[in-house]
Amino acid sequence: MAATKKVLLAVAVAAFAAFIGYKFLKLKEILLASREVPVKHLSCHYLQNIEYGAEDITVLKDGLAFLSTGLKFPGLPSFSDEPGKMYVLDLLHPKPTPVELQIKGGLDLSSFNPHGISAYTDEADDSVYLFVVNHPQHSSQVEIFRYVEKDTLIHLKTIKHPLLYSVNDIVAVGVESFYATNDRYFHNDALQFLVVIMDLALCDVVFYSPHEVRVVASGMRAPNGINISPDKRYIYVSDIIDHEIDVYERQEGERLVYNKSVAVGSLCDNIEVDHKTGDVWLGCHPNAMKLTNYDPEDPPGSEVLRIKNIHSQQPAVTLEYADNGRVLMASTVAAPYEGKLLIGSVFHKALYCLLK
Secondary structure (H helix, E strand, C coil): CCCHHHHHHHHHHHHHHHHHHHHHHHHHHHHHCCCCCCCECEEEEEECCCCEEEEEEEECCCCCEEEEEEECCCCCCCCCCCCCEEEEEEEECCCCCCEECCCCCCCCHHHCCEEEEEEECCCCCEEEEEEEEEEEEHHHEEEEEEEEEECCEEEEEEECCCCCCCCEEEEECCCCCEEEEECCCCCHHHHHCCCCCCCCCCCCEEEEECCCCEEEEECCCEEEEEEEEECCCEEEEEEEHHEEEEEEEEEEEHHEEEEEEEEECCCEEEECCCCCCCCEEEEEEHHHHHHHHCCCCHHHHHEEEEEEECCCCEEEEEEEECCCCCCCCEEEEEECCCCCEEEECCCCCCCCECCC
16 A cells, blocks of 8 residues: 555656646747847937836827836846936937936835836827836836926826736826736736746736726736727737737727737737827847846847737738847837837837838
């Protein structure tokens, strides 16, 4: 009997070891650990003043671009102890240069840690509101600002809610309302790692307004970037470790109904949408293993993808920019504007490019 128990125990241990080994192989697949990105450059130069990343960038129809910089994110490199900052850039200027935005109001700037951003223009009076995901002490909250003059943000409101527990990105749909992605289920890194290797889809998208807060889409593995179509009918979500862009249709009551997924073959971060063509632009991590195991001798690369005709039967996914990390490390966002392109990163620099 004792011998039988030992055999069974040995079999169980071997089976468990095989299972864990399989899951680690799957994790390497998720992170695209063996992928080497082909280099494809544009006519680009570094943006002045941006030295520690521009994790998210969004552009208004008039060419004003907003940048969130200096993100400190658990598990990823950070090369500055200073608080994060916001910048504005005029893409209609002959030599666009980021200008630091002065933040006025009651916000604690010493712990400001900006992540995803979204801009909303109120059609009633053309006021511009900037929504910023903020992680002071690695918590999650959303700040709402009003953009005034040329270089000033007025802090209006801080939003906290139990459903907004791990916010990555937002898209504003009103002066106080937005959709937000929760990119992880557990704050504990060990538990979250188990969620990833067990392939559990526990994350969600939340709709927030002053009148209600609720989950409007669920069953996602790691929703990251989020944005909206020019006609406001569709919401796009990057499920980053699924290597897909999910398309949802907005319906009455701000419900989201799943429409389709578009495979992109990369770990795509933030989403920007060309306001004229509707093309979807993605800042992506071609090999996330190099990002999580940062080595300056073998840096994480950058990749920009574009999806044309995303609502058609055959959306076209094209590679627009790629680098092996020698020019730009860890791209997170690609924001187009009338033949120009801004590319941001987690912790490195940002590029201003001309599209062919």
